[in-house]
Amino acid sequence: MNLPVHGVSDQPKDLTEHGIRVLLIDDQAIIAEAVRRMLAQEPDIRLHYCQDPAQAIQTASDIHPTVILLDLIMPEIDGLTLAKFFRANKKTREIPLIVLSSKEEAVTKADAFAAGANDYLVKLPDKIELIARIRYHSNAYIIRLQRNEAYEALVRSQNALTNELNQAAEYVRSLLPQRLAGDIHTDWEFITSTSLGGDSFGYHWIDDDHFAIYLLDVCGHGVGAALLSISALNSLRSESLSYVDFRDPSQVLEGLNEVYQMEAHHDMFFTIWYGVFNKERRDLTFASGGHPPAIARTGESADTAETVVLNLGGLIIGGMPGQKYRKSTLVLEPYARLYIYSDGIYEVPRTEGGMFQLNDFVALVENLSKEGDASPRNIIDAMRRIQNREMFEDDVSLLEVEFL
Numbered sequence: 001m002n003l004p005v006h007g008v009s010d011q012p013k014d015l016t017e018h019g020i021r022v023l024l025i026d027d028q029a030i031i032a033e034a035v036r037r038m039l040a041q042e043p044d045i046r047l048h049y050c051q052d053p054a055q056a057i058q059t060a061s062d063i064h065p066t067v068i069l070l071d072l073i074m075p076e077i078d079g080l081t082l083a084k085f086f087r088a089n090k091k092t093r094e095i096p097l098i099v100l101s102s103k104e105e106a107v108t109k110a111d112a113f114a115a116g117a118n119d120y121l122v123k124l125p126d127k128i129e130l131i132a133r134i135r136y137h138s139n140a141y142i143i144r145l146q147r148n149e150a151y152e153a154l155v156r157s158q159n160a161l162t163n164e165l166n167q168a169a170e171y172v173r174s175l176l177p178q179r180l181a182g183d184i185h186t187d188w189e190f191i192t193s194t195s196l197g198g199d200s201f202g203y204h205w206i207d208d209d210h211f212a213i214y215l216l217d218v219c220g221h222g223v224g225a226a227l228l229s230i231s232a233l234n235s236l237r238s239e240s241l242s243y244v245d246f247r248d249p250s251q252v253l254e255g256l257n258e259v260y261q262m263e264a265h266h267d268m269f270f271t272i273w274y275g276v277f278n279k280e281r282r283d284l285t286f287a288s289g290g291h292p293p294a295i296a297r298t299g300e301s302a303d304t305a306e307t308v309v310l311n312l313g314g315l316i317i318g319g320m321p322g323q324k325y326r327k328s329t330l331v332l333e334p335y336a337r338l339y340i341y342s343d344g345i346y347e348v349p350r351t352e353g354g355m356f357q358l359n360d361f362v363a364l365v366e367n368l369s370k371e372g373d374a375s376p377r378n379i380i381d382a383m384r385r386i387q388n389r390e391m392f393e394d395d396v397s398l399l400e401v402e403f404l
Helices: 028-037 053-063 078-086 107-113 127-174 221-239 249-259 359-370 376-387
Strands: 001-005 019-025 045-050 067-071 097-101 117-122 186-193 199-205 210-218 270-278 283-289 292-299 306-312 327-332 333-339 396-403
Touching: 019 028, 019 053, 019 127, 028 045, 028 127, 045 053, 045 127, 045 186, 053 067, 053 078, 067 078, 078 097, 078 107, 097 107, 097 127, 107 117, 117 127, 117 270, 127 221, 186 199, 199 221, 210 221, 210 333, 210 396, 221 249, 221 270, 249 270, 249 283, 270 333, 283 292, 283 306, 292 359, 306 327, 306 359, 359 376, 376 396
Parallel strands: 019 045, 019 067, 067 097, 097 117
Antiparallel strands: 001 045, 186 396, 199 210, 210 270, 270 283, 283 327, 292 306, 292 333, 333 396
16 A cells, blocks of 8 residues: 655656655554654655555556665565565666664674665664665665666667668768769779768769769768768769869869868868760860879770879869869770779778888789779779778778770
8 A cells, every 4th residue: 555645746756857755665654654754844855655565566666766765574575575576676676775674783784785775774763864865875876867868868869860870871872873884884882981971973974975973082971071072972963063164174173172162161171083084085184182093094905904093183172262273184095994982992001010002002903904803892802801801991982984
């Protein structure tokens, strides 16, 4: 039977209010009245009384006390057995237990603590001591509740954020181009080091004779980098830069540099390689802004093809307004393949020590090409063997374009 003491509500407060709630379990009503009087002048302490020990577990589950005062000697169920039940129950196992006993014996105290008690008082204790111990154990328990609630809220927030990031990552991936098969054949690999990265790339026909190819890499990772990457990618895909001839790589980079100045984009910048293939002349005009050089393999045939590193340097996009970018043109022979990539593919640690370098990566692509095995997948696998790990520390984008 749960008998509310005068001035105390029999309805539990919401747990998040974290008020001090005391549950007294004692078969003697006179003890309950004495405790009520001790706590009567403490407005922040609410007392609940359970006279029937058989109802104690259910009562505690209903009212969510912050401390339990448990009599040791009761009919039918003794306090030690009840303490074990409290500790075995999921809803009550963490609630502080203060055992009330008429005995001041070391063995009895030891048994009480062994059963799960947090404290031991000989009844009836002094009012000041009882209130102090109730506050001490309740406050410690409330801190635990707050910690648990904060952790659960954090987990919910992280799960929601993870879900949103995964959706954003899927959107970023959906913007990547379809692989082409025909006069121009493309293949690529796209691997992010986190759920959202700053790499993106694409290609499209500007007109019947000009085919644009581009790959950019935004500094950093996460939502901000992905948003800037998407924005810049859409500027290229939609050809929306004012007064820019998208057949002219230097104009494209200069237009991007004016639109995406760091000060207007949270101090973020990006690198880019941009090229335009002229189908009629069969040449490739290109420019770069702080990006690793593209690698071309071209010749009369695959066996006679030579490696050309398409490196023009150039400042990052967003660094300085009014920056000019150089362009250059490479005439493509009957056999021609182009590799564009982000620096995350080659800036990896060697298992024997030291870092893999750009020149090493150029040599690797050249050797795989001579072996007839330089697909993006095979290049990625070779780099994984070099670093002896599956994942890369940075985002990795690798685009292969074959001009047939």
